[in-house]
Amino acid sequence: xxxxxxxxxxxxxxxxxxxxxxxxxxxxxxxxxxxxxxxxxxxxxxxxxxxxxxxxxxxxxxxxxxxxxxxxxxxxxxxxxxxxxxxxxxxxxxxxxxxxxxxxxxxxxxxxxxxxxxxxxxxxxxxxxxxxxxxxxxxxxxxxxxxxxxxxxxxxxxxxxxxxxxxxxxxxxxxxxxxxxxxxxxxxxxxxxxxxxxxxxxxxxxxxxxxxxxxxxxxx
Numbered sequence: 001x002x003x004x005x006x007x008x009x010x011x012x013x014x015x016x017x018x019x020x021x022x023x024x025x026x027x028x029x030x031x032x033x034x035x036x037x038x039x040x041x042x043x044x045x046x047x048x049x050x051x052x053x054x055x056x057x058x059x060x061x062x063x064x065x066x067x068x069x070x071x072x073x074x075x076x077x078x079x080x081x082x083x084x085x086x087x088x089x090x091x092x093x094x095x096x097x098x099x100x101x102x103x104x105x106x107x108x109x110x111x112x113x114x115x116x117x118x119x120x121x122x123x124x125x126x127x128x129x130x131x132x133x134x135x136x137x138x139x140x141x142x143x144x145x146x147x148x149x150x151x152x153x154x155x156x157x158x159x160x161x162x163x164x165x166x167x168x169x170x171x172x173x174x175x176x177x178x179x180x181x182x183x184x185x186x187x188x189x190x191x192x193x194x195x196x197x198x199x200x201x202x203x204x205x206x207x208x209x210x211x212x213x214x215x216x217x218x219x220x
Contacts, residue, residue: 034092035130035144037109037123039196042185043090051111060084063110066120070103070128073161078103078131080124084110091123093130093150095143103127112181118170119177121162122154122206129153136220138194146194148219151202155209168210175206 036043052059067080074080079100084107091109094102103124110120133145133153145153158174159167182199197205201218208216 033096033141034094034104035127035141035147035150036090036092037126038090038185040090043088043109046089046112046184050113051108052113054085054107054111056111059111060107062117063105063107063120066117066124067105069121069161070124074128077101078128080105083107091127093127093144095131095141101131103131114180115177116173118174119181122158122171122174122178125154125157125161126150128157132157136194147196148201148205148215151197151205152209152215152219155206171206171210175203175210178206179203 063082063084067082070078071080079102081102081104083104086106087108088106089108089112090106092102092104092106094104096102104127105120105124109115109123127150129150129152130144133149136146136149138144138146144150155167155171158171161167162170182203185199196202197219201216204216205219208214
């Protein structure tokens, strides 16, 4: 795996020629066929006070490095779209009818300070899980695996992309980062079916997959 820039020295070394963009959340929240890492509602509630500025080189380079690993692995099977200028604090899986499988990586989520490369990688893996995670699947959008299954399969994606010698340590770090991120939101009750389980359940799902245990009941 290519070295990923996430250190303080890298952050202070230079600045990316990046210009601020508009918050286009209204375009995404009203769109259909996009499946997010967290709900639109929680993404919009998330404060920007704990995020790096849009001109921050290190977080931009971290995104580029992680996404390039995924691009090199999946080739043309998925179009990984970097949307750095977006203020959206979410990632999405999308599969337009008759089109290309897509994973959207939005800068608003990448720039959250608690996330390092491992957390970004796991969230991308979740979106890949919507595409290739298998059953159970949505009854309407039949191409996509349900949210709990996408979480569970994400650990397999980490193993596939980053290798047996790297993925366990990476995924443990990623789970800690995602746990901290989820902690910023009010707890929600688990939702049955294909929707997002509770945040506590999602952490249980990640850990179960990493430990080789079955899917927790709360994730089904």
